[in-house]
Amino acid sequence: MDVQKSAHAPSPTAERSRPDVTRRSQRSRQAIYEAALALVAEVGYPKTTIEGIAARAGVGKQTIYRWWSSKADVLLEAFLDLSEQAARAAGEDTHAIPDTGDLAADLKAVLRATVDELRDPRYEAPYRALAAEGVVNEQLGRDFLTKLLEPSLQLYVDRLRAAQEAGHVRPEADPRIALELFVAPLAQRWLQRSGPLSHAYTDTLVDYALHGLAPR
Template structure:
C-alpha cells in the first residue's frame, strides 16, 4: 500500500493568503473601502472568516499587507530591484524616473483605490496610521534620502542640505495633488517638480 504524502500546510496557507490578498484588492477597486468587509473578502477568496481573523484583526490590516505585497510583485515583474532608486550619476534623471513610475502607479486603479483607502483610514485609525507610515511611507522616503546622500557624496548636492527636508520638495506636492485632486498628475508635472527642486525658480 502506497502512503499518500501528508498535505503541505505551508503551501495551503500561502495559497489562502494569496487568495485573500487578491480578493481584498479587487473588492476595494470594485466596491470601495466602506463596502469591503471581512465577510466579502472571505467569500471572494473561498476561505472562512476565521482563516482571515487568524492572521489579521481587521480589513484595514488585510488591505495593508495586500497592498505591500502588490508593490513587491509589481517591482519583481518589472525586473526592478525592490526598495532602491537607481544611481546613474545623473540625480535629476534618476529622480524623474522614479517619480514617473510613481505617477504610473497612482494612475493605476489597482494601486489608486487601496492606497487612497489606506491613507484615509490611517487618519482616523491611529494604529493603522502608525503601521502605514512605518511599513509603507518611511521605507519609501528612505530611498530618496539614500539617493540624495549619494548625490552629496558625489558633489551634486550641497553638503549642508538635509536630504529628509529636500525630498519633500518633490514628493509632498505630488502626494497632495493626488490625494486632494487639486490638479492632474503626469510625467511632465513630476519632471517639473524635480527641476524646480534641484535648480530653483530664480533666473539662471
Template sequence: MPDKTAPDASRRSTRSRSAIYAAALALVAEIGYPRTTIEGIAARAGVGKQTIYRWWPSKADVLLEAFLDLSAQAAGQAGQAPYEIPDTGDLAADLRAVLRAAVDRLLDPAFEAPARALAAEGLLNEQVGREFVARLLEPRLRLCARRLRAAQDSGAVRADVDPRIALELFVSPLAQRWLQRTGPLTHAYADTLVGYALYGIAPR
C-alpha cells in the same frame, strides 16, 4: 509513509492567503473601502471569516498586507528589487525617473484604490498609518535620502541641505495632487517638480 500533513497545511495556508489578498483588493476596487467587510472578503476568497480573524484583526490590516504583497509582486515581475533608486550620476535624470515611476504607480487602477483606502484609513487609524509609512513609504524615502546624500558628496546638492526635508519638495506636492485631485498627475508635472526642487537645493 512520510507525513504529508504539514506540507499540505502550508500549501493550503498559502493558497488561502493569496485568495484573501486578491479578494480584498478586488472588493476595494469594485465597491470601495467603506463597503468592504471581513465577511465579504471571506465569501469572495472562499474561506471562513474566522480564518481571516485568525491572521488579521481588521480589514485594514488585511488590505495593508495585500497591498504590500501586490507591490512586491509588481517589482518582481519588472525584474526589480522591491526598493530601487537609480544612481546614474545625473541627479535630475534619476529623480525624474523616480517620480515618473511614482506617477505611473499612482495612476495604475490596481494600485490606486487600495492606496487611497490605506492613505485615508491611516489618518483615522494611527496603527495602520504607522505600519503603512514604516513598511511601504519609509524604505523608499531612506533610499531617496541616500541618493541625495550621494549628490551632496559629488557637489550637486548644497552641503547644508537636510536630505529628508529636501525630499518633501519632491514627494509632498505629488502626494497632495494625487490625494486631493487638484490637477492632472503626469510625467510633465513630475519633471517640473524636479526642476523646481533642484533649483532650491543646488549649490549657489
C-alpha cells in the same frame, strides 16, 4: 531487513499524499489578498468587510482573523504584496533608487514610475483607502507610515546623500527636507485630485527642487 524500522517508516505513497500545509496556507493568503483588493476597488473601503473578503476568497472568516485583526490590516498587507510583486515583475530594485550619476534623471525616472502606479486602477483604490483610513485609524496610520511610506522615503534620502558625497547637492542640505520638495506636491495633488498627474508634472517638480526659481 529491519522489520521494526519498516513498520514505522512512512511509505513513499504516504509521503506524496500528505498535504502541504505551507503551500495551502500560502494559496489561501494569496486568495485573501486578491479578494481584499478587488472588493475595495468594486465597493469601496467602508463596504468592504471581513465576511465579504472571506466569501470572495473561498475561506472561512476565522482563517482571516487567525492572521489579521482587521480588514485594514488585510488591505495593508495585500497592498504591500501587490507592490512587491509588481516591482519584481518589472525587474526593479526595491532597495535603492538607481544611481547613474545624473541625480535629476534618476529622480525623474522614479517619480514617473510613481505616477504610473498611482494612475493604475489596481493601486489607486487600495492606496486611497489606506491613506484615508490612516487619518482616523491611528494604528493603521502608523503601520501605513512605517511599512509603506518610510521605506520609500528612505530610498530618496539615500540617493540624495549619495549625490551630496558626489558633490551634486549642497553638503549642508537636509535630504529628508529636500525630498519633500518633490514628493509632497505629488502626494497632495494625487490625494486632492487638484490637477493632472503626468510625467511632465513630476519632471518640473524635480527641476524646481534641484534648481530653484531664481534665474540661472
